[in-house]
Amino acid sequence: MKNHYSSLCVTSTSTTCTVSKLDTQECSNLYRKGLTAAASLQQQPVKASTLQIRKGAVTELAEWLQTVNASGSKTLQTVIPEDMLVYFTQHRLPNHAGSAIITGERIAAPSSLAGIKSRLATEFELLSRTGDWDPATQQGNPMHSMQIRGMLRGDSNHAAEAGYERRGAVPLTEAEMHLLLSSMYNKFSSRTDSIQQLLMLRDGLLFGLLWQTCFRGFNAGGVRLGNIVLPTGGNAVAFLVPTRKLPAGAMLYLLPGTTKNRKGGHCSVTLTCDVLCFSTWLQLVTHHYAEAGQPVTNFITRPLAVGTKQFAEKSMTCSNAWACLTMYLKSLGMYTGQSVHSTRRGNMIHQQLHMQKSDKEIGDAAMCNEKNVKYYTDTHRPIRFRALQ
Numbered sequence: 012m013k014n015h016y017s018s019l020c021v022t023s024t025s026t027t028c029t030v031s032k033l034d035t036q037e038c039s040n041l042y043r044k045g046l047t048a049a050a051s052l053q054q055q056p057v058k059a060s061t062l063q064i065r066k067g068a069v070t071e072l073a074e075w076l077q078t079v080n081a082s083g084s085k086t087l088q089t090v091i092p093e094d095m096l097v098y099f100t101q102h103r104l105p106n107h108a109g110s111a112i113i114t115g116e117r118i119a120a121p122s123s124l125a126g127i128k129s130r131l132a133t134e135f136e137l138l139s140r141t142g143d144w145d146p147a148t149q150q151g152n153p154m155h156s157m158q159i160r161g162m163l164r165g166d167s168n169h170a171a172e173a174g175y176e177r178r179g180a181v182p183l184t185e186a187e188m189h190l191l192l193s194s195m196y197n198k199f200s201s202r203t204d205s206i207q208q209l210l211m212l213r214d215g216l217l218f219g220l221l222w223q224t225c226f227r228g229f230n231a232g233g234v235r236l237g238n239i240v241l242p243t244g245g246n247a248v249a250f251l252v253p254t255r256k257l258p259a260g261a262m263l264y265l266l267p268g269t270t271k272n273r274k275g276g277h278c279s280v281t282l283t284c285d286v287l288c289f290s291t292w293l294q295l296v297t298h299h300y301a302e303a304g305q306p307v308t309n310f311i312t313r314p315l316a317v318g319t320k321q322f323a324e325k326s327m328t329c330s331n332a333w334a335c336l337t338m339y340l341k342s343l344g345m346y347t348g349q350s351v352h353s354t355r356r357g358n359m360i361h362q363q364l365h366m367q368k369s370d371k372e373i374g375d376a377a378m379c380n381e382k383n384v385k386y387y388t389d390t391h392r393p394i395r396f397r398a399l400q
Contacts, residue, residue, distance in 0.1 A: 065130040072131060075102050087134070092144055092156040095131075099162060103127060121167040128154050128163065179392045180352035185287070185361050187345060188222050188354065192286045194343060199295075205303055206320045212299055214335045216292035217312045217327060221336075221354040223289050224278045225377035228351035230267040232327030235309050238266045240277070251290050252297045259284040267378070279376040359387045 033041065069087070075098055076085045085094060107119045132154035135141075144156035153159070183191075195215045202208035220231040240263070241247045247263050250256045257263075264277035282290055297307050305322050307313075313322040314331055332351045340346040359377070362368040370384040377384075386392075 065134060068127050068130045069134045071103075072098060087138060088140070090153055091149060092153045092158040095153050096158055096162060099124065104166070121163070121170050124166055125163055128159060179387065179389065180356045181347055181349045182357035182360055183222075183349060183353040184357055185365075188218070188357070189287060191339060191343065191345065192218060195339065196286050206315075209300060209303060209305070209322075210315075212292065212296045213312050214339065216289060216296050217332055218336065218339075218354070219287060219289035219292050220312070221332070221351060222287060222358055223280050223283075224265055225355045225358050225373075225379070226265075226267060226278065227355065228329030228332040229326070231351075232312055232329065232332055233267065234265060234311050236307065236311060237309075240264045240266060252294050255282075255284065255290055255294060257282055257290075263290075276378055278378050356387045359384060360390060363388045 073087060076087075076090070076094075079085070079097075104119050104124065107123065132152055135152045135154060140150075140152050142151045142155070144151040144153055146156075192215055195211055195218075199208050199211040199215070202211060217231060220226060220234060221228070224231060226234075236248050237246060239247045239251070241250070242262055242264055247257075259282055261282045263280050263282065265280055266277050280289070282288055284291065293311060296311065300307050300322075309324060310326050312327045313324065314327055315321065316323040329351055336349065336351060336353075337346060340349060355377075359373050362373050363370075370381045370388070373379075373388075374381050374384045
């Protein structure tokens with residue numbers, strides 16, 4: 012029997028196939044557009060704040076190389092693990108030491124060194140220095156070497172022996188959050204400057220989100236209208252604005268996308284319908300922003316565009332949130348070194364002590380693993396007083 016598949020693969024000599032070919036200029040334009048589009052997509056998974064931090068780490072290394080590089084032979088393209096060992100031990104660690112601990116010695120947190128290693132490894136990969144370091148060929152990523160891995164393990168052990176302990180954010184209590192948000196709620200209507208009024212409403216909504224969700228700053232600042240959904244499915248915004256149709260005790264899901272610990276999933280929020288509830292502030296925000304001609308259509312908390320009184324259609328960064336929280340706490344005489352993690356830690360402690368929630372229940376609601384919940388709710392851990400730079 013004839014192999015019909017083979018016959019289909021045979022091109023008939025009598026069949027003429029005409030292929031339209033691009034000329035040199037058209038081909039060049041196609042590749043330029045394609046590579047530009049691909050570069051744009053490659054940047055999407057990386058937040059602007061992450062790029063900025065990595066740029067700072069790379070710039071510091073490049074500047075150090077200039078100071079020890081009389082011959083000009085040491086660059087990001089040519090450094091080897093031994094160069095990085097000298098950089099870490101003689102520059103990075105001494106110049107980025109944390110607060111004094113048991114021995115009186117100043118030590119950088121081991122996690123900060125691991126973070127810098129990760130950022131520099133990414134930069135070397137972008138320079139096509141990929142794969143594990145090969146001492147024989149002197150090729151590969153210098154961050155992915157036995158020398159660097161051994162140094163990181165040794166630094167962690169040294170820090171532990173010297174008495175280093177991870178420190179927790181200054182927790183904000185429910186009473187403090189109630190005082191903060193009640194003060195803002197009472198003051199916003201007395202503002203004569205409409206922009207200042209809108210900013211206060213935005214910040215009230217942001218702080219309510221931070222408290223109720225236990226989100227990190229960048230997650231709370233990135234919530235969109237489409238991220239607020241019903242447990243049964245479907246968007247919940249119509250049940251919250253212009254009037255709230257859901258009673259206290261109703262549950263909603265917030266979908267932040269990717270968090271530091273989990274990808275996908277949702278955060279569970281139980282409406283309290285008081286000043287601590289994000290839905291109370293969302294009603295005010297949507298109403299007053301619409302009246303001001305700047306309606307909320309996507310991001311629910313937005314920064315002002317630089318040099319204008321118009322809100323940019325983008326998310327609030329963690330730095331934005333921290334600056335706003337610090338400002339309001341100072342205005343009330345409540346500032347004692349809190350950061351945006353203070354709401355996260357404070358609410359987890361509150362749930363554990365006053366609502367008898369288990370670590371698993373707290374973690375499931377806040378999209379956080381149990382190990383991190385234990386870290387946040389450990390009230391015996393040293394406090395880290397952070398000052399906004």
